[in-house]
Amino acid sequence: MKKCSKENIYKVFNALSSDYSVYVPVKEENRTFYKKYFDGVVLAENFKTDRSAKDFFFPQSEDLMKFKTQGKSIEIIDEREESEDFIIFGVPACDEASLRILDRVFLAEPVDTYYQNKREHGVIITTACSRPEASCFCSTFDIDMARPQGDIRTYKIGDYFYFEGLTDKGNKVLDKVNALLEDVDQGEVEKEIENIQKVKEKLPLKDLSVKDFGADKTQEFFDRKEWAELSNACLGCGTCTFVCPTCQCYDIKDFNTGKGVQRYRCWDSCMYSDFTKMAHGNSRNSQMERFRQRFMHKLVYFPTNNDGVFSCVGCGRCVSKCPISMNIVKVIKTLSKGGENE
Amino acid sequence: MSEPLIPIVGVITDVRIDTPDVKTFRVVTVDGKKAFEHKPGQCAMLSIPGIGEAMFSITSSPTNTEFMEFSIKKCGCVTEWLHSAEVGQQITIRGPYGNAFPVDTAFKGKDLLFVAGGIGLAPLRSVINYVRHYKDQYGKIDVVYGSRSKEDLVDYNEIIEEWQNDPQVSVHLTIDREQEGWDGHVGFVPNYVKELNFTTDKTVVLCGPPIMIKFTLEGLKSLGFSQTQIFTTMELKMKCGIGKCGRCNIGSKYVCKDGPVFRMDQLSELPDEY
Ligand code: SF4
Ligand code: SF4
Ligand code: FES
Numbered sequence: 001m002k003k004c005s006k007e008n009i010y011k012v013f014n015a016l017s018s019d020y021s022v023y024v025p026v027k028e029e030n031r032t033f034y035k036k037y038f039d040g041v042v043l044a045e046n047f048k049t050d051r052s053a054k055d056f057f058f059p060q061s062e063d064l065m066k067f068k069t070q071g072k073s074i075e076i077i078d079e080r081e082e083s084e085d086f087i088i089f090g091v092p093a094c095d096e097a098s099l100r101i102l103d104r105v106f107l108a109e110p111v112d113t114y115y116q117n118k119r120e121h122g123v124i125i126t127t128a129c130s131r132p133e134a135s136c137f138c139s140t141f142d143i144d145m146a147r148p149q150g151d152i153r154t155y156k157i158g159d160y161f162y163f164e165g166l167t168d169k170g171n172k173v174l175d176k177v178n179a180l181l182e183d184v185d186q187g188e189v190e191k192e193i194e195n196i197q198k199v200k201e202k203l204p205l206k207d208l209s210v211k212d213f214g215a216d217k218t219q220e221f222f223d224r225k226e227w228a229e230l231s232n233a234c235l236g237c238g239t240c241t242f243v244c245p246t247c248q249c250y251d252i253k254d255f256n257t258g259k260g261v262q263r264y265r266c267w268d269s270c271m272y273s274d275f276t277k278m279a280h281g282n283s284r285n286s287q288m289e290r291f292r293q294r295f296m297h298k299l300v301y302f303p304t305n306n307d308g309v310f311s312c313v314g315c316g317r318c319v320s321k322c323p324i325s326m327n328i329v330k331v332i333k334t335l336s337k338g339g340e341n342e
Numbered sequence: 343m344s345e346p347l348i349p350i351v352g353v354i355t356d357v358r359i360d361t362p363d364v365k366t367f368r369v370v371t372v373d374g375k376k377a378f379e380h381k382p383g384q385c386a387m388l389s390i391p392g393i394g395e396a397m398f399s400i401t402s403s404p405t406n407t408e409f410m411e412f413s414i415k416k417c418g419c420v421t422e423w424l425h426s427a428e429v430g431q432q433i434t435i436r437g438p439y440g441n442a443f444p445v446d447t448a449f450k451g452k453d454l455l456f457v458a459g460g461i462g463l464a465p466l467r468s469v470i471n472y473v474r475h476y477k478d479q480y481g482k483i484d485v486v487y488g489s490r491s492k493e494d495l496v497d498y499n500e501i502i503e504e505w506q507n508d509p510q511v512s513v514h515l516t517i518d519r520e521q522e523g524w525d526g527h528v529g530f531v532p533n534y535v536k537e538l539n540f541t542t543d544k545t546v547v548l549c550g551p552p553i554m555i556k557f558t559l560e561g562l563k564s565l566g567f568s569q570t571q572i573f574t575t576m577e578l579k580m581k582c583g584i585g586k587c588g589r590c591n592i593g594s595k596y597v598c599k600d601g602p603v604f605r606m607d608q609l610s611e612l613p614d615e616y
Pocket of ligand 3: 579580583588589590591596597
């Protein structure tokens with residue numbers, strides 16, 4: 001375990017900037033987001049960003065390939081480039097966990113090489129959450145906000161940042177800035193971990209449980225009458241899917257640039273009415289069906305296909321961002337049996 | 343490393359007009375070869391840059407080593423554009439996608455009954471020609487095929503010239519309404535299947551409009567067939583073809599990856615959302 005002072009953290013970022021693009025959480029005009037570090041950039045007080053680190057690996061819009069057409073012939077131009085080496089600093093435990101959920105989709109055969117390339121070049125430095133929000137419920141999914149995963153785990157304690165390398169990739173980064181770090185005993189962070197446990201115990205959603213959900217429960221939940229009421233006010237705006245660090249649905253589109261055709265992919269949302277619409281019909285015609293799809297996917301279908309792992313990390317973004325205050329927490333509470341979630 | 347979303351260039355080398363709204367396109371690579379190997383029932387993603395991509399079942403048999411064929415009904419942007427394409431036009435192609443008909447397991451040694459309505463014959467043509475090719479491995483083949491009119495029967499020439507002359511195959515054609523120059527059966531597919539009173543030792547493959555599937559299934563059940571003997575192939579909106587864009591699922595199954603072929607009992611366990 002290593003540490004550096006709050007002043008020295010900027011020296012660390014500076015030193016790393018020669019080999020990596022370093023992205024750090026900043027707060028500007030009420031927005032917290034990752035900004036590429038340069039001299040003078042100041043870290044946000046709270047590292048939880050409005051949009052998650054997903055955007056680095058699966059951006060909202062991404063070029064896939066180009067086509068040149070001439071008469072009847074077509075040329076395909078593979079535009080894939082090696083990603084830059086980059087570091088994302090200050091990722092909370094939930095958002096790091098979401099990347100491992102996305103890995104299950106994009107790195108499953110056949111591998112999505114656009115995602116894979118960025119994943120290989122990205123270094124994730126997580127930071128333990130000492131000030132979670134009231135909407136957080138990562139512990140529902142066994143995510144430990146006091147011991148986040150990633151390539152390097154950090155703690156912000158008093159006037160110091162503590163670093164713990166977790167992977168070879170992470171240790172390589174720490175080696176580069178070794179001169180700026182002091183060795184410390186693991187014990188120095190134990191108290192902080194205890195403090196975080198105490199904070200966790202006070203979270204309003206600490207007892208939220210998904211034990212009724214999971215693999216192979218489709219028949220149990222699909223026809224529940226509560227879906228109608230839950231989805232009743234849903235606007236189909238897709239906000240919940242766009243802020244969600246685990247939502248991965250995409251569309252593939254072509255754009256005529258005048259010199260050729262650019263094929264790109266962009267985020268799509270199962271909450272949109274044209275998501276499944278074909279020329280001769282739509283398999284999910286009502287907003288109720290689309291709403292149900294989003295939550296069935298996260299709580300039942302995904303676990304069915306992925307060893308029981310849920311496709312939600314309890315980051316709470318959909319809880320704070322939905323314009324009608326509907327969210328996965330209400331869905332879990334309403335559909336759970338026995339009322340122990342009430 | 344190869345990227346599944348990047349297609350290869352294909353060339354349309356033949357366009358056959360099947361019906362007023364169905365054409366069959368022959369596709370090879372730029373150097374004149376078959377684009378890739380496939381199994382009967384699998385699909386391919388075709389695209390025209392600037393218009394878009396769409397998934398089609400490969401209608402030619404895997405035993406055809408020279409080219410692939412796609413019978414495509416005019417319905418939406420990509421298909422309309424394809425219908426206006428001429429021989430020599432290049433397109434893009436990627437695949438193959440999805441599972442296949444169980445030609446090596448459930449179909450092996452069995453009498454087979456294929457039931458299709460309209461464009462529903464297209465996905466079955468591949469497997470019908472496949473089992474005709476490996477005739478020793480399968481029993482008798484019955485094909486019940488119906489359309490609105492004689493002109494709407496896809497692959498009519500191949501059916502008349504090849505299938506009807508194949509001693510292993512019995513073809514039962516039907517059209518919805520009486521028509522001049524038609525002395526065959528008249529009536530809807532589900533009723534015809536019941537009239538033909540097939541023995542229940544057959545393995546069945548159904549493909550056609552949902553309403554045809556529904557009533558044919560009821561008819562087959564009343565003849566004593568069980569759902570485990572019946573297979574069908576599904577069509578949902580697709581973008582990626584590889585189980586990642588999140589679009590084509592029925593419950594936890596992705597039609598592009600886990601389908602398009604489903605056994606009826608397995609399909610009936612999934613949510614009724616297709
Ligand atoms: S649940 Fe809320 S955020 Fe999501 S689509 Fe409906 S209204 Fe929009
Ligand atoms: S569903 Fe909501 S709480 Fe769960 S990961 Fe997505 S945005 Fe976060
Ligand atoms: S087409 Fe993308 S998941 Fe099936």
